[in-house]
Amino acid sequence: MQNGVYMLSRNFSLQSVGNIDWIRECYNFDAIAFSIDELIVFNVEREKKDVKEFSRNLIELSKRCFMPIAAGGGIRSIEDAYMILDAGADKLVINTPVITNPELVISFIKTFGSQCIVASIDYKKHDRHTETFIHDGSHSTGLTVEEHVKKAERLNCGEIYLTSMDNDGTGEGLDLDIIKKISEVSMVPLIASGGIGKFNHFTDGILQGKADAVSTANLFNFIEDGLTDARSTMQKCSIDMASWDIDFFKSFK
Amino acid sequence: MEAQIRAVLNLFKPSMVSIINYGMGNIRSVYNALNFIKVDCRIVNSAAEILESEKLILPGVGSFRMAMDNIKNRGLFDAINEAVLIKKNYILGICLGMQLFADEGEEDGLTKGFGWIPAAAKRFPAQVLGIKIPHIGFNRVYFQGTPVNLFKGLGESADFYFVHSYRMVCLEQEKYSSSWANYGERFIASVQYKNIFGTQFHPEKSLSNGLVVLRNFCQL
Numbered sequence: 001m002q003n004g005v006y007m008l009s010r011n012f013s014l015q016s017v018g019n020i021d022w023i024r025e026c027y028n029f030d031a032i033a034f035s036i037d038e039l040i041v042f043n044v045e046r047e048k049k050d051v052k053e054f055s056r057n058l059i060e061l062s063k064r065c066f067m068p069i070a071a072g073g074g075i076r077s078i079e080d081a082y083m084i085l086d087a088g089a090d091k092l093v094i095n096t097p098v099i100t101n102p103e104l105v106i107s108f109i110k111t112f113g114s115q116c117i118v119a120s121i122d123y124k125k126h127d128r129h130t131e132t133f134i135h136d137g138s139h140s141t142g143l144t145v146e147e148h149v150k151k152a153e154r155l156n157c158g159e160i161y162l163t164s165m166d167n168d169g170t171g172e173g174l175d176l177d178i179i180k181k182i183s184e185v186s187m188v189p190l191i192a193s194g195g196i197g198k199f200n201h202f203t204d205g206i207l208q209g210k211a212d213a214v215s216t217a218n219l220f221n222f223i224e225d226g227l228t229d230a231r232s233t234m235q236k237c238s239i240d241m242a243s244w245d246i247d248f249f250k251s252f253k
Numbered sequence: 254m255e256a257q258i259r260a261v262l263n264l265f266k267p268s269m270v271s272i273i274n275y276g277m278g279n280i281r282s283v284y285n286a287l288n289f290i291k292v293d294c295r296i297v298n299s300a301a302e303i304l305e306s307e308k309l310i311l312p313g314v315g316s317f318r319m320a321m322d323n324i325k326n327r328g329l330f331d332a333i334n335e336a337v338l339i340k341k342n343y344i345l346g347i348c349l350g351m352q353l354f355a356d357e358g359e360e361d362g363l364t365k366g367f368g369w370i371p372a373a374a375k376r377f378p379a380q381v382l383g384i385k386i387p388h389i390g391f392n393r394v395y396f397q398g399t400p401v402n403l404f405k406g407l408g409e410s411a412d413f414y415f416v417h418s419y420r421m422v423c424l425e426q427e428k429y430s431s432s433w434a435n436y437g438e439r440f441i442a443s444v445q446y447k448n449i450f451g452t453q454f455h456p457e458k459s460l461s462n463g464l465v466v467l468r469n470f471c472q473l
Binding site: 034037059062063064065066067068085086087088090113114115158241242243244245246248249252 | 279281282285286288289290291387389391411412414416457458459460461462463464465
């Protein structure tokens with residue numbers, strides 16, 4: 001989200017999509033919202049991230065979302081954190097401060113608990129190693145994914161949200177090698193993201209990558225009942241998932 | 254003038270469901286959920302408002318001690334007790350809100366709760382059970398047969414969203430518990446005793462399963 005407008009990202013380049021009303025109208029956001037276990041919202045404003053404005057949009061968004069919501073982007077103080085949580089978020093997604101201001105992350109965890117903090121890690125793959133990035137993928141940390149994950153775990157972050165910048169928005173599938181490698185060493189739940197474009201990509205992330213959860217922002221590949229069908233595809237592969245009656249929501253249109 | 258008339262009319266309008274705001278966690282999501290299922294509800298802050306409410310919802314995220322301190326410091330303790338024990342109004346406690354119904358909680362030093370349910374809120378013995386706490390995420394809840402039921406329409410079990418490190422421990426589980434779930438052990442997922450209802454999970458974060466529970470409570 002950027003200034004209330006929803007964006008699509010490909011390799012971290014952004015393309016504007018529309019505001020929440022437009023998404024609701026054209027892409028049946030409710031059908032999407034009622035088929036996911038958790039919603040993650042990022043403030044991807046590249047210049048100065050306005051947390052107040054972001055929170056206002058989050059309030060609107062959360063009115064029709066009855067699942068846990070994780071939100072992040074530009075959270076740089078305890079006041080920012082309170083604002084995002086008061087707007088309806090259950091978890092804070094933290095990227096840059098894990099590297100630049102670990103004390104802040106520690107104070108978030110002290111105040112809200114580690115279950116409230118998701119460390120998001122963006123990375124690119126080179127021939128022999130990986131390199132992670134902060135500031136919306138613009139600055140290298142000089143760390144490998146393993147080193148970065150260890151750092152987040154030492155701070156006591158509750159979950160890792162791992163995004164392959166190379167695969168982001170391509171729809172060609174998750175980076176299963178790295179996901180598998182990280183899920184084997186990570187002590188906390190791992191959410192894999194970047195590259196999902198087809199139903200079997202979700203299943204691959206869980207069964208081959210051994211991730212605890214898989215995430216897509218590529219909603220336009222899964223419009224209308226797409227995510228509902230994705231869920232049932234996963235359940236058919238014996239992945240144990242929460243289930244609920246989607247038709248219930250339709251009676252409240 | 255018109256605004257004044259409206260204010261007076263609102264004053265006499267019976268409020269179906271009141272969500273008690275006592276400074277503990279996110280009440281907005283509970284409010285949103287009730288709005289979505291078209292339940293007439295409001296957020297209340299005072300003893301007077303609590304006493305004129307037909308049904309109460311007590312949400313809560315945070316520590317047991319801080320929650321009880323807040324309730325007492327805001328002068329709500331007696332009003333909630335009166336509404337539940339004397340007026341016999343229905344109450345639904347959510348997560349920490351349910352745990353406050355117990356005799357005591359051990360978080361942040363032993364603290365007395367409302368004492369409506371002979372139980373204690375105790376930390377999961379994570380090491381003994383070999384589990385990580387908090388218990389977080391969707392988990393399956395198995396319902397126990399009770400005459401008035403929060404779980405009408407959901408079959409024998411359903412998935413709900415949990416976030417907690419403490420759980421209610423009750424010696425007379427059969428009498429007070431209305432469902433259970435597994436996390437290293439079988440623990441109480443909800444309670445029901447006369448007009449008192451509580452869920453350890455978050456119905457407002459459990460998609461349609463949770464909305465069904467909220468609707469069932471509001472239709473009691």
